[in-house]
Amino acid sequence: MIQLHNIDKHFGSQHVLKDVSLQVAPGQVTALIGPSGSGKSTLLRCINLLETPSAGQITLGDASLQFGHDHAQPGRQDIHRLRLQTGMVFQNFQLFPHRTALENVMEGLLVVKKWPRAQAEARARELLQQVGMAHKADAWPGTLSGGQQQRVAIARALAQSPGLLLCDEPTSALDPELASEVVAVLRDLAANKMTMLIATHDLRLAATLADTVVFLEDGRIVEQGSSRQLFLQPQNPRTASYVSTLKEGLPEDW
Amino acid sequence: MPEWLKLMVESLPPLLYAGLVFTVPLTLLSFACGLSLGFVTALVRLYGPKPLADGFRFYVWLIRGTPLLVQLFLIFYGLPKAGIVFDPLPAAVIGFSLNVGAYTSEVIRAALLAVPRGQWEAAYSIGLTWAQAMRRTILPQASRVAVPPLANTFISLIKDTSLAAVLTVPEIFQAAQRIASVTYEPLILYTETALIYLAFSSVLSAGQQKLEARFGQHLHQAQETK
Ligand SMILES: Nc1ncnc2c1ncn2[C@@H]1O[C@H](COP(=O)(O)OP(=O)(O)OP(=O)(O)O)[C@@H](O)[C@H]1O
Ligand SMILES: [Mg+2]
Numbered sequence: 434m435i436q437l438h439n440i441d442k443h444f445g446s447q448h449v450l451k452d453v454s455l456q457v458a459p460g461q462v463t464a465l466i467g468p469s470g471s472g473k474s475t476l477l478r479c480i481n482l483l484e485t486p487s488a489g490q491i492t493l494g495d496a497s498l499q500f501g502h503d504h505a506q507p508g509r510q511d512i513h514r515l516r517l518q519t520g521m522v523f524q525n526f527q528l529f530p531h532r533t534a535l536e537n538v539m540e541g542l543l544v545v546k547k548w549p550r551a552q553a554e555a556r557a558r559e560l561l562q563q564v565g566m567a568h569k570a571d572a573w574p575g576t577l578s579g580g581q582q583q584r585v586a587i588a589r590a591l592a593q594s595p596g597l598l599l600c601d602e603p604t605s606a607l608d609p610e611l612a613s614e615v616v617a618v619l620r621d622l623a624a625n626k627m628t629m630l631i632a633t634h635d636l637r638l639a640a641t642l643a644d645t646v647v648f649l650e651d652g653r654i655v656e657q658g659s660s661r662q663l664f665l666q667p668q669n670p671r672t673a674s675y676v677s678t679l680k681e682g683l684p685e686d687w
Numbered sequence: 688m689p690e691w692l693k694l695m696v697e698s699l700p701p702l703l704y705a706g707l708v709f710t711v712p713l714t715l716l717s718f719a720c721g722l723s724l725g726f727v728t729a730l731v732r733l734y735g736p737k738p739l740a741d742g743f744r745f746y747v748w749l750i751r752g753t754p755l756l757v758q759l760f761l762i763f764y765g766l767p768k769a770g771i772v773f774d775p776l777p778a779a780v781i782g783f784s785l786n787v788g789a790y791t792s793e794v795i796r797a798a799l800l801a802v803p804r805g806q807w808e809a810a811y812s813i814g815l816t817w818a819q820a821m822r823r824t825i826l827p828q829a830s831r832v833a834v835p836p837l838a839n840t841f842i843s844l845i846k847d848t849s850l851a852a853v854l855t856v857p858e859i860f861q862a863a864q865r866i867a868s869v870t871y872e873p874l875i876l877y878t879e880t881a882l883i884y885l886a887f888s889s890v891l892s893a894g895q896q897k898l899e900a901r902f903g904q905h906l907h908q909a910q911e912t913k
Contacts, residue, residue, distance in 0.1 A: 483808050513814060521812035527805040531827045531905050541813035544823060573905040589813065 434459065435597050435628065440489035441501075442475055442652075449475050450486070451652040457597065457645075460626035464633055464643035464660065468675065472652040473632035477599045480630070481519040482512050493518040494596050517545070520590030522600040526582040528574035534561065534585045535570040541593050560588035564618045580611030584618050591627075598622065600631040604638060616642070636679040640664055648672045691875050698866050698876060702883055705862035709776075710887070713848050713858060717780050718841055721787025728792035733799060743792070750789035756850055758782050763854045779851040783844060790840050798833035799825060831902040838895035842888045849884075859883060 435457040442450035449472050457463050465473045478484040480491060488501035496515045498507045507515075528537050538557035542548045548556070561567045564584040574582055583603060590598060603619065604612035616638055623629065623642055633639055639646055640660050647657040648669075656663060656672045664680075667673040688696075728743045735743075750758070763778040773781065802825050810820035849860035857865075859880060867876040 481812055483811060509816075513816070516811070517814050519812075521808075523805060523809065523812075525805065527803075527809035529806070529809065529824055531831075531902075540823070541815070544819055545814035575905060593814065 434492065434494070435630075436490075436492040437476075437480070438490035438492070440476070440479060440491070441487045442472070442479055442484065443487045449652050450479065453489070453649075453652070453654055455647065455654065455657075457628060457630055459596075459628050461644045462623045462629045462631065462642050463645045463647060464631050464639035465647050465649060466633060466636070466639055466675070467649035467655075469634075471649045473649055474601050476649070477521070477601050477630065477632055480597070481516050481521050481599055483521075491515065517593060518596050520593070520595040520598045522583070522586055522590050522598065522603050524602040525606050526574070526579070526586045528582055528586055528589070530574050533571050533573060534566060534577070537574065537585055538588045538592050540589070546593060557588070557592065560591055561585070563591075563621075564588045565614075578611060579607045580614045583607065583611075583615045587615070587618055587622075591622075596628060598627055598629045600629060600633075602633055602635075603631065604633070604635055612638075634679075636664070636676070648675065650675070691872075694870060694872055694875050695879050698863075698870075698879060701866065702859055702862050702880065705857055706859045706883060706887070709851075709856055709858035710845070710848050713776070713779055713783070713851060713856065714841075714845050717783035717848070718787055718844055720780065720784035721844075722791055722837070724784060724788030725791030725795055728788060729795035729799060732792070732796060746785075747789045747792055750785055755782070755786055755847060756853070758786065759850055759854055775851070775854045775856045779848070779854050779856050783848065783851075786847075787840060787844060791837060794833050794836045794840070795829070798829035801832050802828045827902065831899075831906070834895065834898050834902060838892070838898070841895075842891055845887055845891065846884055 437453060437455040440450050440453040441448070453472075453476060455463075465476065467473055475484060479486045480493075485507075486500040490497065490499045493515055496511075496518055498511055498515055500507070528534075529540065532540065535554065535557050538560055539550075539553045542553035542556060543550065546553075558567060558570060561570055564587055566581060566584050566588065569577060569581060569585075574585065577585065583606075587598075587603075600619070604615050607615060612635070619629070619631070619638075620642060631638070631643070643660045645657060646660045646663040648655045648663065648667075648671075650671055656667060656669045658668075663672065664676055667676055728747065731743045732740045732747075759779065759782040762782050763773060763775065766773070806824055806828065807820055810824040815824065848858055851858050852861035852864065855861070863876045863880040867873045870876065
């Protein structure tokens with residue numbers, strides 16, 4: 434079970450996340466939508482602790498951390514443990530350019546998990562296969578298309594079998610054709626019951642992939658519900674107006 | 688054999704001896720110490736606590752703003768007045784290392800900053816610690832940027848070690864001065880000396896290209912397949 438309790442985040446005087454509570458059921462895909470600057474990236478980054486929440490509680494599987502003045506700052510070990518429960522996919526891939534596709538996927542297994550090389554390589558090849566990139570195992574990231582890089586990045590994020598995959602606008606740096614090959618990989622993962630939290634501006638992605646959609650505005654969760662409900666019968670007028678601006682992106686059978 | 692060539696051939700062994708026994712070790716040792724110092728300085732200035740970072744910034748400012756020759760004189764002739772006495776060679780190594788440290792720290796700092804922040808985040812996101820991210824993700828990419836300017840510093844250093852002659856270190860230039868003063872052939876001797884320095888720095892430039900190729904593997908390959 435993935436639970437966020439009353440997460441607050443301040444950047445200086447700016448209050449970016451306001452009392453965000455969220456549950457992600459195992460095996461489900463949750464899409465995080467909302468206007469630019471609403472705090473989607475910050476929320477994802479708080480979950481894997483690239484940012485430290487100002488207050489609140491994060492529970493991932495059997496690891497749980499509390500933040501805020503009343504609690505001791507979490508130690509490095511705690512952060513490390515929680516972080517290993519998540520994998521992160523970045524908008525602009527962030528593959529290590531000096532390592533081949535295969536080495537990118539192996540990195541965490543070798544360095545963090547301390548697996549023997551052969552075992553790490555076997556696992557990495559298997560993951561590349563899964564994202565359809567086995568034929569490019571020995572390629573440098575710089576020689577790959579954006580869509581290919583993002584698929585390798587997904588394999589890298591999955592290497593240590595995290596319980597939750599965080600994707601921050603995984604397709605928004607890609608043209609539609611390349612985006613669709615990444616969406617296909619994500620759909621495949623969803624079919625295999627991978628728990629995912631995806632921040633996206635792409636309603637098509639959210640509508641076709643997500644079980645639950647969360648609408649975030651100005652650091653607050655305004656509304657959440659099944660993707661059908663949120664897109665077709667939004668309860669909150671703010672949600673309705675945001676969704677309506679993006680409706681053109683929806684598939685025809687909606 | 689003409690006289691000048693004969694003199695050159697005869698003086699080659701003592702000059703090469705001075706080069707191999709003094710200039711080369713002095714250069715390598717000073718560069719190794721200086722590079723380590725530069726690395727530490729860069730790290731402290733980027734990631735260290737403010738007072739310490741300020742201390743290192745002061746050091747860089749001091750060294751870069753004063754002539755190397757004055758620094759060497761201060762260490763070898765000045766400090767003994769304060770009760771701190773060095774032999775010529777250690778004095779030279781200290782002077783050159785401090786100098787190299789100050790200049791390379793700026794190069795290393797810039798190279799580390801040139802690696803996008805997202806690379807740190809990608810490394811952290813797969814569970815690497817700060818030290819692991821630095822060593823395996825950031826440094827290899829920063830090295831690519833840093834090698835050419837560091838090689839420049841290194842080549843400057845080879846030539847600058849001739850200043851150690853004024854600290855009575857019997858390196859190439861001092862050996863040349865000694866021979867020139869007994870043969871009265873400064874033109875020939877100093878030409879030969881210049882050629883020896885040229886040979887040394889040329890060998891090192893070749894080494895630089897090897898290093899660049901190594902750290903830039905992924906770039907070369909990327910260009911080839913495009
Ligand atoms: N490191 C930071 N320091 C200061 N302010 C920040 C930082 N990161 C984000 N912010 C601010 O927090 C707010 C939320 O940013 P965030 O990137 O989470 O939004 P977002 O919903 O992901 O937007 P987008 O759709 O444009 O990606 C913005 O106002 C942003 O300026
Ligand atoms: Mg964002």
